[in-house]
Amino acid sequence: MPQWLQQAVSAGQSFEHFAINQLSENARGERHRIDRSQDPFAGSRLATAQPDSNGQY
Structure with a gap:
């Protein structure tokens, strides 16, 4: 069990x-x-963030 x-x-x-x-x-x-037409973060650094090798942003 986890x-x-x-x-x-x-x-x-x-x-x-x-x-x-x-x-x-x-x-x-x-x-x-997914409808991203109203996404306030589109194109921002937050929208393009990728997790590191530990899964952290």
Whole structure:
């Protein structure tokens, strides 16, 4: 069991809260088109940030 799940359960969260009933859209390969026409960060440094080797921005 992952540590985050163990901590959540020991803090009182039910294990069933994290249960997945069906495959997510990403797992099925479906993708929805994202409307970025109203994105206030488009073209900014924030929009083009890439994580480093540790996954941090």
